[in-house]
Amino acid sequence: MPIYSFYIFDRHCECIYVKQWLERERERSSFRPQTANSTISSPATLSEKRVSTPIDAPTNARPPHGRLSVQDDAKLVFGVVFSLRNMVRKLSGPDDNFISYRTSSYKLHYYETPTNLKFVMLTDIRMDNLRVALHQIYINLYVEFVTKNPLSPVEHKGGEGVACELFELGLERFVQTIQDV
Amino acid sequence: MVILSILILNKAGGLIYQRDFNEGLNKLSSNDYLVLAGTFHGVHAITSRISPVPGSGGLEVLESDQFRVQCFQTLTGTKFLIFAEPHQPNIDVICRRVYELYADYVMKNPFYQIEMPIRCEQFDRQLVAYIKPKQ
DSSP, X not given: OOEEEEEEEOTTSOEEEEEESHHHHHTOGGGSOTTTTTTTSSOOOSSSOOOSSGGGSXXXXXXXXXXXXXXXXXXHHHHHHHHHHHHHHHHHOTTOOEEEEEOSSOEEEEEEOTTOOEEEEEEOTTOOOOHHHHHHIIIIIIIIIIITOTTSXXXXXXXXXXXXXXXXXXXXXXXXXXXXX | OOEEEEEEEOTTSOEEXXXXXXXXXXXXXXXXXXXXXXXXXXXXXXXXHSOSSSSOOOOOEEEXXXXXXXXXXXXXXXXXXXXXXXXXXXXXXXXXXXXXXXXXXXXXXXXXOTTSOOOOHXXXXXXXXXXXXXX
């Protein structure tokens, strides 16, 4: 079952990490971030602004078929999960959590940490609930490789310090195991 | 069958019907329900836009810890939102039945003004008769 994309939003409502797998499957070269293969080939440095997150991809490079740029997509995804989360909280109290929604062709999974870090994953509709998987990504990858990284800043403005090599490698491997189930 | 609440939205995102059937959701003010309907309408449009695969429709099922929402959109754009317990099966069947009742008792009511809030006693009665006794 394919996994389409993965987003992390911080508590300032900013998108700090994006990864889209779908584009690679479709071989849409014009839309690919220039260094999508950098996870393995190029040596990762934490200080330099990593471009493997397509956040830094030029906004004016409009993708074909009237699709939005990765940045705009991320903004819309944030708007949707933010609204739905607030809607759910309003309807059944502050201890309720928005888990997922499904349309006719994809499913969005949501997990929020107590520090308001939001993890979002878009997958095929047949995928089971991925809340546990997102939680795993948080504790085993994000906390281990991003939060505990001494060189990583406290606030990841513009996605700085999130897309480190170990995190990306771990994520890639983890997503592969979910996909193969 | 535990149905918590039913909302009907017209094609412009206005709330035209709201009724709670069981305890489980907070009571909101009528203004908040209108805001909720408008927000949902917007989110529904965006969800079809952010689809990674082309040709997706809008949001169909939303899940949270304590409830589940099924959204059924008719060809004319009217949306039926059914709030139920998390593991309630066959909500899509209930959606269609509610749509049938809407067609029969709202649309065929000569005094009903289209796109306006639904105030049809017969519709209320039929809806309660359909939803309530199955618990």
